[in-house]
Amino acid sequence: MAGTILPAGERAYRVVRPIATGGFSVVYLARRSDPFGREAGREVAVKVLDLPHLHERLRDAPPAFLDPDAPLAQQMAEVRERFVNEAHLLRQLRHPNIVAALDEGELPGPRGRAPFFVMEYVPGxxxxxxxxxxxxxxxxxxxxxxxxxxxxxxxxxxxxxxxxxxxxxxxxxxxxxxxxxxxxxxxxxxxxxxxxxxxxxxxxxxxxxxxxxxxxxxxxxxxxxxxxxxxxxxxxxxxxxxxxxxxxxxxxxxxxxxxxxxxxxxxxxxxxxxxxxxxxxxxxxxxxxxxxxxxxxxxxxxxxxxxxxxxxxxxxxxxxxxxxxxxxxxx
Missing domain, CATH: 1.10.510.10 (Transferase(Phosphotransferase) domain 1)
Structure with missing residues (x-):
């Protein structure tokens, strides 16, 4: 993923390196790469739904909040919907102690288009x-x-x-x-x-x-x-x-x-x-x-x-x- 350009509307972000992994997603450090505006080079965090890992995880050990008897495709769709909800929610919340979401988009891949969203980067x-x-x-x-x-x-x-x-x-x-x-x-x-x-x-x-x-x-x-x-x-x-x-x-x-x-x-x-x-x-x-x-x-x-x-x-x-x-x- 390093060097990958992620387009999000009129803006774009270049992936630098992974900084965190979760059950179904990977968070990358990235930088604003489009030449417009005053935020070129701004460091951000990008959370990407890890579709290949998600497929393996659900096949082997689905989490408790999913119906274990549901078809794999249905489980993957539910996790995707939760991810999309998270991005939508963070775009609406405005509080200084809640991480701010800036953009969202989709990344093409071997298992379909993986949703991602861009957040403020919080070092530390x-x-x-x-x-x-x-x-x-x-x-x-x-x-x-x-x-x-x-x-x-x-x-x-x-x-x-x-x-x-x-x-x-x-x-x-x-x-x-x-x-x-x-x-x-x-x-x-x-x-x-x-x-x-x-x-x-x-x-x-x-x-x-x-x-x-x-x-x-x-x-x-x-x-x-x-x-x-x-x-x-x-x-x-x-x-x-x-x-x-x-x-x-x-x-x-x-x-x-x-x-x-x-x-x-x-x-x-x-x-x-x-x-x-x-x-x-x-x-x-x-x-x-x-x-x-x-x-x-x-x-x-x-x-x-x-x-x-x-x-x-x-x-x-x-x-x-x-x-x-x-x-x-x-x-």
Whole structure:
């Protein structure tokens, strides 16, 4: 792909190198290559649906959100529609902490035309990489990162959108010479599993042009970041948990990770898959101050509430979560 020219309307982009791979796609660093305008040479990220790899993946091990009994062609069409929805959604969202989409197009290939879309390029590392490299973050750095995430989630709630895959790997932070990152350096990425909240059915038609239902009873995203009530619906007390709780749970785990250096439900912490599953639905994880004694009781209390087992015991929305974090600030 290096050197390939990707046309997108009146603009074109030259691929430089791959920078990330996902389950069904590859993200490339590219540069604006057409001679028009003042953005010639601008670095961008281009996400391309990897049709050859997609075909192999679906043939061998389709993901849980797809019907395993559906024909391969139908499964591929559904993944393609999700990809197109992601591009369309990002072109409409406008928030400083959500990655911006700039263009979209199609690339001819041996298995048909592969859709792609162009995004702002965010150099740096994801929050998981930052914590693995540096350990738990100090309070101001954690507050900047989690605050930026909660600002993005508050915006998504107003727009009627669930991200459904909030995790450290989907939160990028630009490098900075400052000791504390700025909220402006943080971007929420990867809206491939996003969907409309159930309270805004009409908005769904605008945000998501392709109707792609999720199979009933299926969880999506990464198990270690999945809200427990999605795995054990009885935890919602016989009622459907509010849509907003899906992403707030992920935000709570990001906050826990930033402040303790630990993701308590990562698979590597458990002997078996069953142990991991049980810990999630039983709410078993180390108290934050056991991992980081310097946390205040108020700071620990915010994390414990964010990760309460029952949705009704957590923060109602991102704004309430953010207010609690600010109030718990030391000094």
């Amino acid at each position: 590392a994801d929050v998981g990489e930052i914590v693995r490299r540096s350990g738990a973050l100090d309070w101001p750095a954690a507050l900047a990162i989690v605050g930026a995430l909660l600002s993005a989630l508050a915006y998504l709630e107003r727009e009627g959108v669930m991200h459904r895959d909030v995790k450290a790997a989907n939160l990028l932070v630009r490098p900075s010479a400052r000791a504390v990152p700025s909220a402006a350096d943080v971007r929420l990425i990867d809206f491939g599993l996003a969907t409309a909240m159930t309270r805004v059915p009409r908005r769904a038609q605008v945000l998501f042009p392709r109707e792609v239902p999720t199979r009933p009873g299926m969880w999506w995203g990464t198990l270690a970041w999945c809200p427990p009530e999605r795995l054990a619906p009885f935890l919602a007390g016989g009622e459907e948990a509010p849509d907003v709780q899906v992403d707030l749970w992920g935000a709570g785990l990001v906050a826990y990770l930033c402040l303790t250096g630990v993701q308590p439900f990562e698979r590597g912490r458990f002997a078996t898959d069953a142990d991991q599953f049980a810990a999630l639905i039983e709410g078993r994880y180390p108290r934050p101050r056991a991992l980081r004694p310097s946390l205040t009781p108020a700071q620990e209390g915010v994390l414990l509430r964010a990760l309460a087992l029952r949705p009704a015991d957590r923060f109602r929305d991102a704004n309430e979560f953010w207010a609690a974090l600010r109030e718990a600030a030391p000094g």
